Amino acid sequence: MYSDCPFGCTKQDRWSQYNYILYIISGKKVLYTNTRSWILTKGTAVFVKKGACIIERVDGEVLSLMAFFVPDTYLLSFISENRALLIKNNDISHKNDLVMPLEVNEMMLAYYDSVIPYFFSSVKPAENLLELKFRELLYNVIGNPLNAELNSFLHTLISSQGNNIQPVIEANYCYNLSLDEYARLCNRSLSSFKRDFYSLYGASPARWLLEKRLAHAVTLLCNSDNPIVDISFKSGFENSTHFSHAFKKHFGVSPLKYRQENTSLESSR
Numbered sequence: 001m002y003s004d005c006p007f008g009c010t011k012q013d014r015w016s017q018y019n020y021i022l023y024i025i026s027g028k029k030v031l032y033t034n035t036r037s038w039i040l041t042k043g044t045a046v047f048v049k050k051g052a053c054i055i056e057r058v059d060g061e062v063l064s065l066m067a068f069f070v071p072d073t074y075l076l077s078f079i080s081e082n083r084a085l086l087i088k089n090n091d092i093s094h095k096n097d098l099v100m101p102l103e104v105n106e107m108m109l110a111y112y113d114s115v116i117p118y119f120f121s122s123v124k125p126a127e128n129l130l131e132l133k134f135r136e137l138l139y140n141v142i143g144n145p146l147n148a149e150l151n152s153f154l155h156t157l158i159s160s161q162g163n164n165i166q167p168v169i170e171a172n173y174c175y176n177l178s179l180d181e182y183a184r185l186c187n188r189s190l191s192s193f194k195r196d197f198y199s200l201y202g203a204s205p206a207r208w209l210l211e212k213r214l215a216h217a218v219t220l221l222c223n224s225d226n227p228i229v230d231i232s233f234k235s236g237f238e239n240s241t242h243f244s245h246a247f248k249k250h251f252g253v254s255p256l257k258y259r260q261e262n263t264s265l266e267s268s269r
Contacts, residue, residue, distance in 0.1 A: 015052035015177055017184045018069040021102070021137065022046050023112050027063030030056045031099055034174045034216065034234070038099045045102040045112075047141070047150050050185055051168065052175035053098055066112065066119075068137060072157065072187060078138055079154055085143045087151045098171065100153060103146040111140060165193070165200055173212045174236040179205055213237065214250055221259045228255050 023045045031038045032054040040046060050072070057063045079086065102108075115133060118125050141147055142154065168185050177185075182205065183193035197205045217235040220226055226234070232243030232255075247255045 014055050015172070015175060015181065015185075016048075016069070017050055017181070018071045019050050019075060020048050020070065021068040021141065022048060023066045023104075025064035025066065025112075025116075027061050027065075028058050029063055029065070030058060032056070033098050033171070036097070043104055043109075045104050045108065045141075047100045047102055047147075047153075049098055049100075049153070049171075051098060051172045052177060066115065068134060070134075070138070075138075075154070076157065078135070079142075079158060082139070082142075085139065086154060087145060087148065100147075100149045102141050102150065103144055108140060111137065165196055169197070169205075173209055174216050174234065176236050176238055209236070210246060210250075214247060217243065217247065217255065218258070221255060222262050231255065 022040065024040050024042055026042050028039065028041050031040065031048070038046070118130070118133070141150065145151075165186050165188075169182065172182070172185065179193070180190050183190045186193055186196075188196065194205060197208070201208050203211075213235045217231050217237075220231045220234060224231075228244070229240045232240040235243065237243035237246065244255055247258070251258055253261070
């Protein structure tokens with residue numbers, strides 16, 4: 001996918017059920033999760049794991065980028081066919097971050113430049129040719145020893161094919177995704193996702209997500225001066241009205257009252 005984002009883009013909550021590789025042609029964008037942020041500038045490339053994040057375009061120039069989406073199934077199939085690409089005895093620990101930087105050397109710059117004409121050709125390229133170009137990208141990024149963090153993630157992906165609910169849900173609980181979307185992120189049907197989730201957490205996904213989001217909201221209420229509407233957004237609630245209703249039902253007071261009471265307690269200590 002080739003994309004030009006014009007002026008006026010603001011922060012947006014986005015999710016993808018596929019991993020993807022981003023290359024920034026021009027402009028700047030910021031990716032936010034509940035733990036950190038990444039600034040992506042012209043000439044940088046990253047591997048982004050499937051899941052949700054907040055995206056913001058910054059500066060006054062048009063943001064142009066290329067995105068290459070790769071499902072887990074395709075990635076696992078590619079790795080199984082090309083295991084020699086994976087670094088043996090990889091000691092780089094996988095940080096479980098959403099974004100992993102990729103080296104952009106002269107060879108990769110030439111590759112990205114070679115792909116651009118495909119997006120503007122009046123004749124649709126053959127599917128086999130497009131897949132060859134895509135596989136060329138995977139050979140280059142996975143086979144590059146400087147992309148060690150990606151390599152470590154791929155080792156983890158192979159070893160946890162059937163047990164991927166926990167890393168996915170822990171990384172994405174504070175985003176307003178439906179249960180069906182969480183199931184798709186975990187490569188499961190909705191019914192199998194609910195069953196496997198309960199086996200793992202001993203609670204239904206809906207109940208666990210609500211309690212986890214409320215706990216995250218409490219942390220933000222007590223440790224930041226963010227407005228209530230921002231806290232509801234950052235905690236994965238549909239809107240501030242839904243957040244306030246759920247919060248008061250659980251804690252017996254409104255979010256604002258809870259903040260005032262707990263701020264007073266902290267100040268008196």
